[in-house]
Amino acid sequence: xxxxxxxxxxxxxxxxxxxxxxxxxxxxxxxxxxxxxxxxxxxxxxxxxxxxxxxxxxxxxxxxxxxxxxxxxxxxxxxxxxxxxxxxxxxxxxxxxxxxxxxxxxxxxxxxxxxxx
Amino acid sequence: xxxxxxxxxxxxxxxxxxxxxxxxxxxxxxxxxxxxxxxxxxxxxxxxxxxxxxxxxxxxxxxxxxxxxxxxxxxxxxxxxxxxxxxxxxxxxxxxxxxxxxxxxxxxx
Numbered sequence: 001x002x003x004x005x006x007x008x009x010x011x012x013x014x015x016x017x018x019x020x021x022x023x024x025x026x027x028x029x030x031x032x033x034x035x036x037x038x039x040x041x042x043x044x045x046x047x048x049x050x051x052x053x054x055x056x057x058x059x060x061x062x063x064x065x066x067x068x069x070x071x072x073x074x075x076x077x078x079x080x081x082x083x084x085x086x087x088x089x090x091x092x093x094x095x096x097x098x099x100x101x102x103x104x105x106x107x108x109x110x111x112x113x114x115x116x117x
Numbered sequence: 118x119x120x121x122x123x124x125x126x127x128x129x130x131x132x133x134x135x136x137x138x139x140x141x142x143x144x145x146x147x148x149x150x151x152x153x154x155x156x157x158x159x160x161x162x163x164x165x166x167x168x169x170x171x172x173x174x175x176x177x178x179x180x181x182x183x184x185x186x187x188x189x190x191x192x193x194x195x196x197x198x199x200x201x202x203x204x205x206x207x208x209x210x211x212x213x214x215x216x217x218x219x220x221x222x223x224x225x226x
Contacts, residue, residue: 037217044218044219045154045162045205047215047216047217050215061118061215062118095161095162102167102168102171103149103150103167103168104167104168104173105152105154105167106164107161107162107164108161109161110161
């Protein structure tokens with residue numbers, strides 16, 4: 001079955017960088033986009049962007065151009081989200097999400113990133 | 118980018134009642150491109166509906182979706198205590214083309 005397992009919680013200071021990983025299993029990793037979604041405390045879901053694991057091409061949501069990088073390592077079926085120059089309002093839970101050819105969505109368990117000033 | 122607006126922001130109902138949640142898109146969305154998620158406090162979102170009207174694994178048939186184009190409705194025919202949560206609609210289409218509604222909180226009256 002499809003599983004997405006994310007790395008553990010992170011605590012960072014403003015200005016630092018964070019890199020979150022998402023290890024996939026149970027499907028062909030290069031066959032489907034990997035998306036990243038952010039949820040700030042008490043807020044809704046916000047689509048950050050996606051990466052095509054086959055060729056590494058990325059698309060970003062309008063609020064995430066510039067400080068966000070998405071990469072992948074196909075040899076270990078893992079996608080990565082890196083956020084640079086962290087700000088306190090980057091605090092939140094980050095989810096990796098994939099969907100299959102039927103548009104059925106699978107989510108990771110989420111990674112809490114806390115940014116202090 | 119297509120914006121999704123959900124209404125109402127909060128819906129207060131009692132178990133056994135019928136719930137109707139709305140999701141309106143700023144422009145017509147692609148066929149079979151809407152999903153709905155349920156989220157309870159401290160938990161990741163859970164897929165309820167995909168490809169506009171298909172129930173995800175384990176989702177009971179009291180959950181249904183209708184609509185097309187710009188207007189979609191999630192209906193819960195008879196509320197159970199475990200249905201009280203926040204519900205998000207999502208659309209995908211175009212490039213990059215993904216967006217979420219702001220959510221509807223379904224609370225016990």
